[in-house]
Amino acid sequence: MEQNDKLSRIVEARMKLKNRFGEKIKQTPSVADERPMGKGKPNRHGMPEIPVGQTETRKWPVLDLGIQPEIPLAEWQLIIDGEVEHPVTLNWDDFMALPQTEDTSDFHCVTTWSKLNMNWKGVRLLDLAALVQPKETATHILCYGYDDYTTNVSLEEALKPDVLLVHTYEGAPLPPEHGGPVRMITPQLYAWKGSKWINRIKFLKENVLGFWEERGYSNTAYPWRNDRYS
Numbered sequence: 001m002e003q004n005d006k007l008s009r010i011v012e013a014r015m016k017l018k019n020r021f022g023e024k025i026k027q028t029p030s031v032a033d034e035r036p037m038g039k040g041k042p043n044r045h046g047m048p049e050i051p052v053g054q055t056e057t058r059k060w061p062v063l064d065l066g067i068q069p070e071i072p073l074a075e076w077q078l079i080i081d082g083e084v085e086h087p088v089t090l091n092w093d094d095f096m097a098l099p100q101t102e103d104t105s106d107f108h109c110v111t112t113w114s115k116l117n118m119n120w121k122g123v124r125l126l127d128l129a130a131l132v133q134p135k136e137t138a139t140h141i142l143c144y145g146y147d148d149y150t151t152n153v154s155l156e157e158a159l160k161p162d163v164l165l166v167h168t169y170e171g172a173p174l175p176p177e178h179g180g181p182v183r184m185i186t187p188q189l190y191a192w193k194g195s196k197w198i199n200r201i202k203f204l205k206e207n208v209l210g211f212w213e214e215r216g217y218s219n220t221a222y223p224w225r226n227d228r229y230s
């Protein structure tokens with residue numbers, strides 16, 4: 001396909017998704033809550049900078065399941081399948097040819113640390129969804145890491161503009177211990193919703209719990225409601 005055709009297909013599909021999920025997104029807590037719990041000046045979403053129960057850290061702790069997979073770029077792939085019209089398997093060049101987004105956002109770990117103003121570059125989940133076109137029946141995604149980690153996210157959260165699959169942090173390749181070559185970030189949800197070493201995004205027609213969600217972590221994981229455990 002010509003680059004221009006590709007782009008117009010993505011734009012058109014994005015508009016469709018916006019129409020379909022716009023109302024639902026407005027009802028999610030990070031948009032709808034009148035009194036989000038936390039302290040500090042408002043962040044760019046109007047939420048207090050530090051969510052309730054969190055403390056700012058300057059360091060960037062590493063959390064994993066005891067495995068840090070090493071994936072050479074030549075072997076890296078991202079499978080996007082499930083309830084979609086056009087399942088794809090992207091290699092590194094395919095991924096880097098998609099529209100790239102740079103953004104600065106905050107990172108809130110359920111273990112109570114928050115790291116602010118992290119600069120990222122990557123591809124919006126929204127743009128990946130536009131590429132594969134979720135079926136009308138799709139409601140959630142389940143993300144898989146190369147370490148066999150899984151985590152589930154509803155589409156009204158996953159399609160928000162600052163949910164990214166990032167390959168660059170502060171202008172340099174994402175370090176492997178933080179999930180490089182590519183991880184997902186979910187600034188409006190606790191950070192466990194963003195899979196490091198991401199390898200597969202499966203669109204689902206019903207919610208399926210991921211690794212931590214099965215072990216009692218919250219399905220919705222909303223920091224400004226102290227929504228840690230279910």
Ligand SMILES: Nc1nc2c(c(=O)[nH]1)N[C@H]1C(S)=C(S)[C@@H](COP(=O)(O)O)O[C@H]1N2
Nearest residue numbers: 061062063064065109145149178192195196
């Ligand atoms: N694949 C994978 N992704 C993961 C995890 C993991 O163990 N494996 N841990 C999660 C948790 S609990 C958090 S807080 C963040 C930690 O990211 P960091 O190690 O870069 O700080 O990644 C999340 N994504």
Ligand SMILES: [Mo]
Nearest residue numbers: 109110111192
């Ligand atoms: Mo975490």
